[in-house]
Amino acid sequence: MQTLNIKIGGQAGQGLVSIGTILIRAATQEGWHLFAHQDYESRIRGGHNFIQIRLADRPVASWENDLDVLVALDEATITRELGEVKPGGVVIYDPDVLGQDAKTLVEKPNCIGLPFARIAEELGQPKIMANSVAAGAVWALLSEEIAVLHETLALMFAEKGEAIVQGNQSVASAGFARVRELTRERAVPAKPQGSEPRLVLRGNDALPLGALAAGVKFMSAYPMTPSTGVTEFISEHGRIARVIMEQAEDEIAAINMAIGASFAGVRAMTATSGGGFALMTEALSFAGSAEIPIVVIDAMRPGPSTGLPTRTEQGDLRCAVAMSFGDFPRAVLAPGDVEEAFYLMAHAFNLAEEYQMPVVVLSDQHLADSYVTVPPFDLSRIEIKRGRVVSCAEAGPDYLRYRCTDDGISPRLYPGFGDGLVVTAGDEHGEDGHLIEDAETRRRMMEKRMAKQRLVEENALDPVLCGADEPELMLIGFGSTKGAVAEAVEILNSQGCRAQGVHLPQVFPLPKSLAALLQKPARKFIVEANYSGQLEDLIASRFAWKPDGSIRRYDGRPMNAKFILDRLPGGVCHGS
Amino acid sequence: MQTLNIKIGGQAGQGLVSIGTILIRAATQEGWHLFAHQDYESRIRGGHNFIQIRLADRPVASWENDLDVLVALDEATITRELGEVKPGGVVIYDPDVLGQDAKTLVEKPNCIGLPFARIAEELGQPKIMANSVAAGAVWALLSEEIAVLHETLALMFAEKGEAIVQGNQSVASAGFARVRELTRERAVPAKPQGSEPRLVLRGNDALPLGALAAGVKFMSAYPMTPSTGVTEFISEHGRIARVIMEQAEDEIAAINMAIGASFAGVRAMTATSGGGFALMTEALSFAGSAEIPIVVIDAMRPGPSTGLPTRTEQGDLRCAVAMSFGDFPRAVLAPGDVEEAFYLMAHAFNLAEEYQMPVVVLSDQHLADSYVTVPPFDLSRIEIKRGRVVSCAEAGPDYLRYRCTDDGISPRLYPGFGDGLVVTAGDEHGEDGHLIEDAETRRRMMEKRMAKQRLVEENALDPVLCGADEPELMLIGFGSTKGAVAEAVEILNSQGCRAQGVHLPQVFPLPKSLAALLQKPARKFIVEANYSGQLEDLIASRFAWKPDGSIRRYDGRPMNAKFILDRLPGGVCHGS
Amino acid sequence: MAVDQRFEVRQETAWCPGCGNFGIVRAVAKALNGLGLDPSQVLFVSGIGQAGKLPHYVSGNVLNTLHGRTLPTATGAKLANGDLTVIAVGGDGDGYAEGGNHFLHAIRKNVNITYIVHDNQVFGLTKGQASPRSDPGMVTGTTPLGVYNEPFNPLATAMTLNAGFVARGYAGDQEHLARIIQAAIQHEGFALVDVLQPCVTFNRINTYQWYRDRVYDLDQEEAYDRTDRQAAWKKSWEWGERIPIGIFYQVKRPTLADHYSDILDVPLVRQELDPGAVEEILSEFRIG
Amino acid sequence: MAVDQRFEVRQETAWCPGCGNFGIVRAVAKALNGLGLDPSQVLFVSGIGQAGKLPHYVSGNVLNTLHGRTLPTATGAKLANGDLTVIAVGGDGDGYAEGGNHFLHAIRKNVNITYIVHDNQVFGLTKGQASPRSDPGMVTGTTPLGVYNEPFNPLATAMTLNAGFVARGYAGDQEHLARIIQAAIQHEGFALVDVLQPCVTFNRINTYQWYRDRVYDLDQEEAYDRTDRQAAWKKSWEWGERIPIGIFYQVKRPTLADHYSDILDVPLVRQELDPGAVEEILSEFRIG
Numbered sequence A, B: 001m002q003t004l005n006i007k008i009g010g011q012a013g014q015g016l017v018s019i020g021t022i023l024i025r026a027a028t029q030e031g032w033h034l035f036a037h038q039d040y041e042s043r044i045r046g047g048h049n050f051i052q053i054r055l056a057d058r059p060v061a062s063w064e065n066d067l068d069v070l071v072a073l074d075e076a077t078i079t080r081e082l083g084e085v086k087p088g089g090v091v092i093y094d095p096d097v098l099g100q101d102a103k104t105l106v107e108k109p110n111c112i113g114l115p116f117a118r119i120a121e122e123l124g125q126p127k128i129m130a131n132s133v134a135a136g137a138v139w140a141l142l143s144e145e146i147a148v149l150h151e152t153l154a155l156m157f158a159e160k161g162e163a164i165v166q167g168n169q170s171v172a173s174a175g176f177a178r179v180r181e182l183t184r185e186r187a188v189p190a191k192p193q194g195s196e197p198r199l200v201l202r203g204n205d206a207l208p209l210g211a212l213a214a215g216v217k218f219m220s221a222y223p224m225t226p227s228t229g230v231t232e233f234i235s236e237h238g239r240i241a242r243v244i245m246e247q248a249e250d251e252i253a254a255i256n257m258a259i260g261a262s263f264a265g266v267r268a269m270t271a272t273s274g275g276g277f278a279l280m281t282e283a284l285s286f287a288g289s290a291e292i293p294i295v296v297i298d299a300m301r302p303g304p305s306t307g308l309p310t311r312t313e314q315g316d317l318r319c320a321v322a323m324s325f326g327d328f329p330r331a332v333l334a335p336g337d338v339e340e341a342f343y344l345m346a347h348a349f350n351l352a353e354e355y356q357m358p359v360v361v362l363s364d365q366h367l368a369d370s371y372v373t374v375p376p377f378d379l380s381r382i383e384i385k386r387g388r389v390v391s392c393a394e395a396g397p398d399y400l401r402y403r404c405t406d407d408g409i410s411p412r413l414y415p416g417f418g419d420g421l422v423v424t425a426g427d428e429h430g431e432d433g434h435l436i437e438d439a440e441t442r443r444r445m446m447e448k449r450m451a452k453q454r455l456v457e458e459n460a461l462d463p464v465l466c467g468a469d470e471p472e473l474m475l476i477g478f479g480s481t482k483g484a485v486a487e488a489v490e491i492l493n494s495q496g497c498r499a500q501g502v503h504l505p506q507v508f509p510l511p512k513s514l515a516a517l518l519q520k521p522a523r524k525f526i527v528e529a530n531y532s533g534q535l536e537d538l539i540a541s542r543f544a545w546k547p548d549g550s551i552r553r554y555d556g557r558p559m560n561a562k563f564i565l566d567r568l569p570g571g572v573c574h575g576s
Numbered sequence C, D: 001m002a003v004d005q006r007f008e009v010r011q012e013t014a015w016c017p018g019c020g021n022f023g024i025v026r027a028v029a030k031a032l033n034g035l036g037l038d039p040s041q042v043l044f045v046s047g048i049g050q051a052g053k054l055p056h057y058v059s060g061n062v063l064n065t066l067h068g069r070t071l072p073t074a075t076g077a078k079l080a081n082g083d084l085t086v087i088a089v090g091g092d093g094d095g096y097a098e099g100g101n102h103f104l105h106a107i108r109k110n111v112n113i114t115y116i117v118h119d120n121q122v123f124g125l126t127k128g129q130a131s132p133r134s135d136p137g138m139v140t141g142t143t144p145l146g147v148y149n150e151p152f153n154p155l156a157t158a159m160t161l162n163a164g165f166v167a168r169g170y171a172g173d174q175e176h177l178a179r180i181i182q183a184a185i186q187h188e189g190f191a192l193v194d195v196l197q198p199c200v201t202f203n204r205i206n207t208y209q210w211y212r213d214r215v216y217d218l219d220q221e222e223a224y225d226r227t228d229r230q231a232a233w234k235k236s237w238e239w240g241e242r243i244p245i246g247i248f249y250q251v252k253r254p255t256l257a258d259h260y261s262d263i264l265d266v267p268l269v270r271q272e273l274d275p276g277a278v279e280e281i282l283s284e285f286r287i288g
């Protein structure tokens, strides 16, 4: 596999994302597959951020440490990240922003000074076009032709008019020419094969797209990084998709509004993170008791408390599974990549409606903000299953919202859709939804609701496997570690170690099929991005089982294959 | 053991608690030990409630099913509870409130009609004194002398003046005389031995008493059954104890107010239940991150959602342990009886302050509302350990709130108590409390905080054992099932089954010493009042272990020995 | 009032005999019958408390949600199906303590619902603690030396938030209350009806007698102009010898549904779900 | 203003260059220096948002708590140690959206704290979504067709809740703002200072220029009587051509600490903890 790692570092507000987006789109157009992750601080201007793009000639799902190209828009990029550049890698920096010490650091071969803003201005363009200068400069290391980059700029700035397009193209050409000239002896990578259409998008695009495909009609949310992208996506596309996205005064209002809408008969959701998710605990329990479908996206970030708002972690798993006073049925899904995010999000609505319960979809900052190229989604795979719903005709005046059935699922009636009255309560209730106090009805209702939990477990999504079939080493993870684990497994196998990756797209209830995997004779490690081993505890409590070891990251930074491999004990594999 | 079960049933507002209290106090005075539990609906008037008092000649900690005496203030008591009366048991009912069908039911020997209100009125006293008539009537089955009952009434009504005292005494005498006359051939039980002073109180008295003994100075809460008793207790005694109890607008405000007070340097707490506890999730995580001590009482009731507000369950264990986005140290205590409630509550404050973390004390409606007689508390056992606090002199201007230490515990300074500034944040922070973004500090701070969790685990309270030392059968429980388990174990041992009870006063982190117990060769059952086996899951996740069976109750009613014994599989004991 | 009697009041309740809630539930039924509505087209959303039980005692669909969460829940339901007549019901603790934030913001959103608050000035169901509406000095389980917080004025607050319909009823005057509730339902937008409700068990201050001596109908005031917000705000502070009831303030403002009118041409709940509809949006992310 | 300079403003911040927050933090330092306070006796309690970072940039004790939870946290701290000067700081989202309920009830409690709201009319830290203070029509990430909710008027609301001190400052006028903050700190009871704060990144409507053209000092109005609540409430609606700043309303009301005066004769934090003190209460439960 040919891969190429480009990191663009700078302050918030300097246009990192713009440069990144231009390059991502152009590279995809050129035929590259890519994975690009973002690292930013909890501030609007200043600080030190980066976007890191990994290009490859086949699909990639994680990032690599060593850089082929480093683009520095600020001094910190040089002082902090220069060490990550591979021998032979290229550094492009803006000399106008470097202090004397940093300047000394770049007095090396392959370090190219390029005053991005100055170049733009010299060409009579506004400073902000520095972004295109930088993009052009990087492009020179990727291609001998600037055409695709120009095309990309034309598409991206089309709305702003011809002058802007041309301005951007001209400054990009300047950056391109300058770097091409200085790196003439350097070969550009072979142009990747294949030019089938692709999507390039982030988790925060794929999740709301999945929701829209599933027919979500109502969302309410309160902004919270890194879930805000989902919220703004639905807001932005609300008119086209005919969906209401109503900003709430707080997360409590958000989820309760969505519950109200769902009760009335539409697919409804909310999205939040950490503290906001915590505030939804009570309402989630209400949805469980009242048997109202609801889908909640929790985009995880490092806690406890406000923690590191813009970083990544998988530390909400325990509470997603446990949050509840009292027991009620639920499912917790944990997509591992952009494609899974899309399809699982649609699946979440089916689960929620078929079992009339809350479903939590765990995302995290790494999934939310990382771009990846994927084949176009297959919308025919999205099946909308609204569960057991009574038609107007069937719903006679003796309709019972909580009618006891064999499987615990009572037929739903949307209020106003028949003569029957829909009576719902979070207090314990009888089949008619009115409040009860007696022990017998209580027992029956608990059993009815929890019968659904058993069904959910029986139909739980199976683990997604990769690597060797009869492994000597098994790496088990969930959510956004999927790509890192897969790559680690691939590397291990290439080194002769029979490794297998086990990704759990559904973390609660865990699929029974996991039991068989756990009994395989391999040495097993659990890989997760939290301190205490929340997945490990979950598996332990379900299967009374402990792994041979665990690999955990809790500094707010995303996993990758190297992180995992570095932490595997020596000699863990016979092959290696 | 001689025991005697008295149930008084009637509507809310009919004075059940008054009758119960009179009898409880008088019986205690007479030398009885007792356990009395309450069963009531979520309404203020009407419905069907009862209070059930078990008298015994030695300490008892749970209730029994079969009744020696049933007092019916309403018809439902007859129609629903008559079947619980033992052969030979006595029924005292008010004929004025029975319909024809119920009247037929009480046409039996040992059923005594006594128009309580009418008797009071005939004696020229107000209707409300019906309570004392009923108390007198029951007393006639306990004692040949009314003196102690009169004394009790005198003490209880002293504040209301001599006329009221005498009125109550005279009507009590009337009830007493009437029943004595009709049951002359019936022997009263032997007067119990021992007349050392005792306390008679409920969990909802013992918990706030423990807090006051521990020096709590600030409480904020929002009313919620069954925790409200704690709140009102502190309110009522606030002036004497010099404690502020401030009613908050909601539970979020309540816990945050308490956190603010604790930060400023006082012992602070809140109390809540179910949904209110859920709403505190975010703040608990903040206290974990900012390392602010806080004690939260969660008085459990059956969920999910509003559930059965006035009933009992142990369904919040999972969330007490797990509630958090991100990992932070905490302890969860679960007193099993009134004495333990008192001492553990004081212990909770020590834990919170020594480890600078949140501590949850799980109570439940059964513990909260049940009266029991106990020896006077030994206040000399209450040691106040405020943890590592910097004195004014030590706190120089370079004070660091989150100084990294070997054990993770940073010396606390109360703001305003020295030159140093106390800087605290729920965002990830450095030793100085200011916000950070870097991975290294983040990692260090996580490790610092979680080091405390290990210490808490090492110092965890050991299981409290009862019964056989080398058991063939082990019953494991936590919280308010303690008495029921102990009695079941006692009965089993008396039947030749070597049973042992294991009560866990600390459920998180679980004590390591539990591991050894789990390895004993006995057959082990987990006894808990929830549907899904939350304690079982917790033990499983910690020790990768599963019990031989589980006994669970989830209809909102309290466990007792019979419930447990009925559910033990036949032949589980060689002895039995 | 019309003769239609489709809305029935249940006999069995969990309320105390004599409670003001009975007057409210009867007024609600009367108002709905008077409007000729069909119970299956009416949705009650209620919180937790004695007041929150009302929907269980009168015909209609019921969404009995959490303590304090009536308003966002009702807002969501109304946006999903604007054909439903949505009536939110709760106590003063529910609405002004636990639910205070939603009170502010539901008004700002101006969703077309009616909000009836049973204002008994105590937390009834939890046995009589102070509510934001308790009069200063009231002794309760949490205020042994009497209530000291400034009482919350829901009418003045609603007007400050520019609510379009702000009224007060009295549980002891069912006819008047029914008329106000009808007007509230007919008002397009958020309509607050705060109802003075004697709690015979826990509130020994604000009793039937107390109210009877004080309550008067605003309509009796010749000069009263219910479109003058400034004057209405001032009026809402009258609380002593005389206590006005009636519609304090009414103006028409655009509702939340108006903002979403292009989406809500068909109620959300009647719109088709079609995965294919996402194709257009997906194209933004397609390259090549 | 006095020469004491014990309160210093940190150079390094996470704010955007030119942000109105700089004016606020400098005014805060100036006010505190002017009052001759000692940083160790001042406690800042802040929420989450750009505004919530302020305490990290000026000398003093800091309790940087959760988004929206400044006021109850500050209330608890003040009750525990009344010797501390407690200043709560947060954004308009923090205080009027997430924290709306606490805003209502902290005012009702009238605890002696100063509450400074950085009112930039957007959610800054989460990148510019609408806040309750956004002007109608403002296009943001969550309101692509413009804000439609009725804007929240914090001054009018505070007065409706009978706050004893209600003021508005402007980040562009540090001198004036510092004076107001001093008056707020000196006021015994809850004091609200809502500060108009340009957000140069996300708010393109309410800019420095926009404010400069509109803002005027209430003190310049001869006839203005800041003890007349009715008039002050009316004044607070002036928002257009002219925007008043200054102290809108000020009266003295008993504070929360007054209610607890017998307990608070010594600050809670300085009281002895003695298990023996519970003996008297225990005796109620003793029999025999």
Ligand SMILES: Cc1ncc(C[n+]2csc(CCOP(=O)(O)OP(=O)(O)O)c2C)c(N)n1
Pocket (backbone or CB within 6 Å): B222, B223, B224, B225, B251, B275, B276, B279, B306, C048, C049, C050, C051, C052, C067, C090, C091, C092, C093, C094, C095, C098, C118, C120, C122, C123, C124, C125, C126, C131
């Ligand atoms: C989150 C939460 N907190 C507290 C409670 C307990 N609770 C139930 S009803 C109630 C107050 C009732 O007062 P109000 O809303 O005025 O209704 P009322 O009973 O007076 O009609 C409270 C505090 C609850 N159910 N949920």
Ligand SMILES: Cc1ncc(C[n+]2csc(CCOP(=O)(O)OP(=O)(O)O)c2C)c(N)n1
Pocket (backbone or CB within 6 Å): A222, A223, A224, A225, A251, A275, A276, A279, A306, D048, D049, D050, D051, D052, D066, D067, D090, D091, D092, D093, D094, D095, D098, D118, D120, D122, D123, D124, D125, D126, D131
């Ligand atoms: C419970 C919770 N919800 C949401 C957030 C995310 N959040 C952080 S700051 C903020 C809003 C900031 O707006 P404002 O309070 O006006 O402060 P500003 O940044 O404008 O100064 C939000 C929504 C959070 N931290 N916690």
Ligand code: SF4
Pocket (backbone or CB within 6 Å): B044, B045, C014, C015, C016, C018, C019, C020, C021, C050, C120, C124, C125, C198, C199, C200, C201, C202
């Ligand atoms: S407690 Fe008060 S409000 Fe509740 S039902 Fe009884 S009288 Fe009515």
Ligand code: SF4
Pocket (backbone or CB within 6 Å): A044, A045, D014, D015, D016, D018, D019, D020, D021, D050, D120, D124, D125, D198, D199, D200, D201, D202
């Ligand atoms: S985003 Fe706005 S409020 Fe935040 S620092 Fe930047 S200019 Fe100031």
Ligand SMILES: [Mg+2]
Pocket (backbone or CB within 6 Å): C049, C091, C092, C093, C118, C119, C120, C121, C122, C123, C124, C131
């Ligand atoms: Mg009430």
Ligand SMILES: [Mg+2]
Pocket (backbone or CB within 6 Å): D049, D091, D092, D093, D118, D119, D120, D121, D122, D123, D124, D131
């Ligand atoms: Mg703001």
